[in-house]
Amino acid sequence: MVETDTTAVRVAGLTKRFGSGEASVLALRGVDLEVRTGELLMLVGPSGCGKTTLISVLAGIMDKTDGALSVLGVDPSAMSVNDRTRWRGEHIGFVFQAFNLMPALTAAENVSIPLLIRNVPQTEALQRARAMLERVELADRADALPEQLSGGQQQRVAIARALVHEPQLVVCDEPTSSLDHETGRHVMEILHGMTRASRRTLIVVTHDARIFGFADRIARMDDGRVVAVEAGAANAVPASPTSAGQELERGRDPHLQVVPTT
Numbered sequence: 001m002v003e004t005d006t007t008a009v010r011v012a013g014l015t016k017r018f019g020s021g022e023a024s025v026l027a028l029r030g031v032d033l034e035v036r037t038g039e040l041l042m043l044v045g046p047s048g049c050g051k052t053t054l055i056s057v058l059a060g061i062m063d064k065t066d067g068a069l070s071v072l073g074v075d076p077s078a079m080s081v082n083d084r085t086r087w088r089g090e091h092i093g094f095v096f097q098a099f100n101l102m103p104a105l106t107a108a109e110n111v112s113i114p115l116l117i118r119n120v121p122q123t124e125a126l127q128r129a130r131a132m133l134e135r136v137e138l139a140d141r142a143d144a145l146p147e148q149l150s151g152g153q154q155q156r157v158a159i160a161r162a163l164v165h166e167p168q169l170v171v172c173d174e175p176t177s178s179l180d181h182e183t184g185r186h187v188m189e190i191l192h193g194m195t196r197a198s199r200r201t202l203i204v205v206t207h208d209a210r211i212f213g214f215a216d217r218i219a220r221m222d223d224g225r226v227v228a229v230e231a232g233a234a235n236a237v238p239a240s241p242t243s244a245g246q247e248l249e250r251g252r253d254p255h256l257q258v259v260p261t262t
């Protein structure tokens, strides 16, 4: 697998089978996809088409079954469990739909976890976590527990946690789906701003047409394959992603052929 400056992810003929025998499910049926370094790629498609499975394989959370896989120049499926865990802790940030914060830990403690895993001393880890919370506009809530935070605030804590160790690839599974319109767009603005400034690669699974305006490209999946990749509005309308999103919602963007699936 060749590493280049311009390709963060390259997959060809990627398959993933859950289980074996007659009850097995072929969730990925030969995915071909390239994601460029620094781009924001959105992944859309009907429920059950394999979006979560694909990003889990890319992030080294699940093994592939077959096919060519290169993520930041390596194939995580080919690594030992220990090497893969270390690689993931170093290079990958993951934002889940359901936030997945530790309920007994404060926001700052939650954000510090990826640093503690990497043996950063606790005081420094908490300092960096607080600085990251400031960037997601939550400096004043750093000592709150997750249950004391709104959904949008919890998702911003989860984003801070995914980015605090400065991963090269950030993967998000429906990060705005449990948030209302305004909050979802604000969370996406923060995520977009923080990754764009540092040329991080961002892959966002979404059903949320209201955030399509942030995408450089949109890949549509169906039945375990990527069936189309289209330019997103971020290329077409360089001004404000917010206004691009509004234009998209009104169906005016000529560069985007993908239609929302829900």
Ligand SMILES: Nc1ncnc2c1ncn2[C@@H]1O[C@H](COP(=O)(O)OP(=O)(O)OP(=O)(O)O)[C@@H](O)[C@H]1O
Pocket (backbone or CB within 6 Å): 018, 019, 025, 026, 027, 045, 046, 047, 048, 049, 050, 051, 052, 053, 054
């Ligand atoms: N652990 C598992 N064991 C068996 N089958 C699974 C497992 N995880 C997912 N699947 C199956 O693989 C297929 C793809 O699932 P996946 O979760 O990737 O879909 P998705 O596109 O993320 O859907 P949604 O939009 O509903 O989240 C589905 O048929 C699902 O039932």
Ligand SMILES: [Mg+2]
Pocket (backbone or CB within 6 Å): 051, 052, 053, 173
């Ligand atoms: Mg899913």
